[in-house]
Amino acid sequence: MKIVKRILKIITGIILITIVFVIIKLGVDIKRTSYLKIKNIEHANIDSYIIKNANIIPMNKDTVLVNKMIYFKNGVIQEIADNIEFDNVEIINLENKFLMPGLIDMHVHVWDRYELGLYLANSITAVRNVWGMPMHLRLKKDINDNKIIGPDFFTSGPKLTGPEFIGDDNLQLNSAEEAREKIISYKEKGYDFIKTYYGLTEEIFDAVIEQATISDMDIVAHPSQKVPYSYHFNPQIKSIEHAEDIIQQPLNYKLDTLKLNEVVNSFAKHKNSTFCPTLTVYNNIYQMLINDNILASDQLEYINPLIKMVDSKAQLDRWQNTKLRDSSIVKAIKEQHDFHLKIIKELHKAAVKIICGTDAGIGVTVPGYSIHKELAFYKEAGLSNYEVLKTATVNASETHKSMSNMGTIEVGKTANMVVLDTNPLLALSTLENPSTVFINGRKIQKETLNKFEEKARDRKNLVASFVRYLENMIIE
Template sequence: MKIIKRILLGFLFILAMTMLIVLVLFLLDRSNTSYLKSKNIESTFTKEYLIKNVKLIPMSLDTILNDKTVHIKDGKILRIKDDFESQDIEIIDGQGKYLMPGLIDMHVHVWDRFELGLYLANGVTTVRNLWGIPLHLRIKDEITSGELLGPLFYTSSPKLTGPDDFGDDKVQLQSKEEAKKLINNYHERGYDFIKTYAGITEPLFDAIVQETAALNMDIVSHPSFQMTYSKNFIQQVATIEHAEDIVQQPLDFQMDTVKLDSVVRLMAVSKVNFSPTLSGFFNIYKMITDKAILDSDHAAYINPLFKLADTEAQVARWQGEKSRNPEVENRILNQHKFHLLILKKLHEAGVNIVCSTDAGIAMGAPGFSIHQELAHYSEAGLSNYEVLKTATINPSTVHKELKDLGSIEKGKWANLLLCEENPLTDLSTLERPDWVIIKGQLLHRETLDVFKNKARNRNNITSTAYYWVENLWIER
């Protein structure tokens, strides 16, 4: 009995210490990101105000509306006038600068709260997180309630794949019944979308389509090697991810322009929304060619645990591959150029392109990566207006949750950027907007720079590791 009692006491002691450590981690994590708490942010004009004297880029049209006044109330755009006077409403002078909708990144992976400030500092006012874990449900609730300041936050479920696609980063489904049960669970818990992954089988996919349709949830598809690529061309699939998967799947790893044309035509007829993540693939080329990439400025903003566990391993892998096979450098660069051609052809065919970066993976620095992605679209031959559409009004047509975003119009959310120069002629001005407005809350450049500085070279490996262990415990 004494031995059993000692074992029981020992177990209770370990349990108590574990709970204490978890509590400390939560408190430390929240303390370190307290600068993002709404109550701690110095901001003016949050309830009702006028922004006067701005050059308006509405994004609903390819135009600039000069000397406009925008009336914002309770986080939404109430009206847009040539002029408007009221003694009861505070007024901001836009100083003749350019006002446009905030940017939307449709494919990110968020690993901590520090990244929320990085997105805002780079003009990203909405993100779609596509690797859901329990942490993301808490972040979503904190932002929605107004407790935490961040971009509007939407998250997919954990990645759903088939029984033979192994890895602790995804959920392996064993049956259609399990798929339906999990989808209902994800819906009840607050995940916005369902993400299917590279190993999903056709019967499982069909079950997911049926259940999400019943629940009015969208599917985000990382195309599966277990079924034909065109299986994704259905209304229930809101977006298809990754340009490289067009090469790997319907083109069978060949950069074949004849086959590509047939795929593009079918995607256009099927009214596909496409999420290219060009910068994610191009980062492979950068990892191959830049030996000092881990010391770059952008590397300092990557979550330290994922930098240690993923980024460093990816750099070692690709630089090792180059030493074994020098031709890999040209192969990756040529495929990137083919991705640009894919984007150009899809755009010309009328496929809806939505800006997506794969930020949070390998060298994808949160927030910064959107500027690289937009530069690729420009390189592919899109005009600056067409480039900006991919990160503003195009995403607003994809999900019902995004319909009040992406343009400056009456009734839409006041998610806005004020820029010194005209982004229709110079996309680089978006890298440092003078103001970012998120649901009516105005943030000056000084505040945005604080967000960047706080996240640079952060040391939160332990708390990130806890969130991942929590994910494995709950979702597996």
């Protein structure tokens, strides 16, 4: 008995030490991201300004409103005019720089608070997180409660799959009743959307759609191979994700132009269906195939360390090993990426609404920076600069009612805006270096944006990230 008691004491001691270690690590990580607290950011407690000498790109039409003034109070735009006068309001002189709505990345995977600063530093003032976990609800609450600065944050619940095991990062549903219960619970917990994923059967999918409608929760759909692709043209499904899934499902892994025309026509018939291509994450497969040293690149220092160690490494090994077995894979992946550009071109010609999403946060797709690559692909597919910018502003804002207060510079809209040195209608690359970002009317200057990037570079929060991921595994 003495030996048993001794063993139990040792086990108890190890558990207590582990708990203390975890608490310390989480505490350290929170302290290291205290630079995001609004009270620690210069000017961030002010959300009312008058801006003068601004060249406004409103994004509700293809134009520049030259040398205008704009007044916003409590983070909401009140007036746009040639001349505005108010007492006791700070005036900002833009000196004929350009002012446009902040970008919206509609498909991201957020792993920590450091990434919030990366998004802001890259002109992104709202994100749609589509792999929800308990940590995202806390993050969203802290942003909404004005405790920390970050892009407006919207999140789905966990990824919903069918009975077939697809991975420990997905939530398996085994019955229609379970599907209904989960959606009700996600609504109660505060998730904004439902994320459907690979493997949902027709019976379970029907239950998801039915309950999502009752619970008034929009669905973001990664297409399920268990139902026809056309099944996703449902009014409750607000966006269909991933260009590669068009090839993998209705085109049956063939770069078939005739079959593509059928898919495009189906999109065009269903006017409420919106498409989120995520071209960058697929193109990054090609980048991993041609650069076996990609994990050592400068930009990969901005990837969450847990993701870099586990997911980025696993993906690189997978594709490098595939290339060793079959060298033709490099050409095949490149050809599929080029076909993705054709998909965008044809959908755009058919007036299908396209929204910008990057799939940032997985593989080697870097939070914040990847949106510029995504937008450049849309440009390459034949969209004008204005049409490209619409995908990440007004189009995105029209996808969900909860986002309708952003995406354009108009009276009544939230003052989520970026100040740019040159006209993005002429050069999209200027979005890579905003001189100022306004988020809900709060001014974040270039020096602070640079600090956000510096703090996120090569961060040491692997253990804290693992604990948060483990929390999701235990709870969900």
